[in-house]
Amino acid sequence: MQNNVIDIIIHLIRNIEIGKRLNEVSIDQLKGYDRAEISAAYSWIIQKKESGELDTILNRHKKGKKKNATPHRVLHIAERMMIAPEAYGYLLELLNFGLLDHIAMERIIESVMLQSTERITLDKMKTVVANVFFEKENNILNSSFLLKGNESIN
Numbered sequence: 001m002q003n004n005v006i007d008i009i010i011h012l013i014r015n016i017e018i019g020k021r022l023n024e025v026s027i028d029q030l031k032g033y034d035r036a037e038i039s040a041a042y043s044w045i046i047q048k049k050e051s052g053e054l055d056t057i058l059n060r061h062k063k064g065k066k067k068n069a070t071p072h073r074v075l076h077i078a079e080r081m082m083i084a085p086e087a088y089g090y091l092l093e094l095l096n097f098g099l100l101d102h103i104a105m106e107r108i109i110e111s112v113m114l115q116s117t118e119r120i121t122l123d124k125m126k127t128v129v130a131n132v133f134f135e136k137e138n139n140i141l142n143s144s145f146l147l148k149g150n151e152s153i154n
Contacts (some may be wrong), residue, residue, distance in 0.1 A: 002130035004033050004132065005124075008041035010097060022046070060098030073105060082113060087125035094129065108132055 008012060008030060015025045030038055048054035073095075074089060091108060094100040100108070112120045112128055120128075 002134055003126040004037045005040045005044070005098070006094075006126070006130055006133060008038060009044055009099070010034055012041060012045050013057070013097060013099075016045075016054075057098040060101070070073075073102070073109075075109075079109060079113060081119075082116065083109070083120045083125070084122060086122040088118050090122055090125050091129070099133070100129070104132060 010029065012022065012025060012108050016022070027038065031102070046052065047056065064152065077082060091105055095102070107127055108125075111132070112125070116124070
């Protein structure tokens with residue numbers, strides 16, 4: 001479920017970036033996701049907007065779009081053997097979108113290298129990213145109003 005929430009957040013941020021407001025984003029484009037996942041993603045965006053972090057994320061993404069604005073992480077040969085190209089591409093996409101910073105990306109790469117004995121596919125990487133992403137959220141906000149997945153926004 002958390003993997004889907006991140007995918008919805010990416011979709012929402014793309015729409016915000018082109019100038020749409022949250023209430024203008026068509027829910028029809030989110031078919032295949034359940035209401036709890038959609039509600040959790042909207043809740044996350046609203047929470048980040050109210051705290052001012054959404055602007056930081058969007059600014060990080062804009063900086064990442066500028067040529068040579070951010071350093072590029074090159075995988076070591078052992079990392080390339082363990083991490084599928086699609087999985088690494090997903091990390092780069094999240095980094096370029098501003099949802100991950102370089103430190104979080106490094107933590108994820110270290111984590112999969114230390115904890116896995118088999119190749120990291122895109123699905124496995126999404127699971128690791130979701131765990132790191134929402135672990136960070138839960139540590140920062142113990143009394144968070146981020147929906148856990150079984151609630152909905154009224």
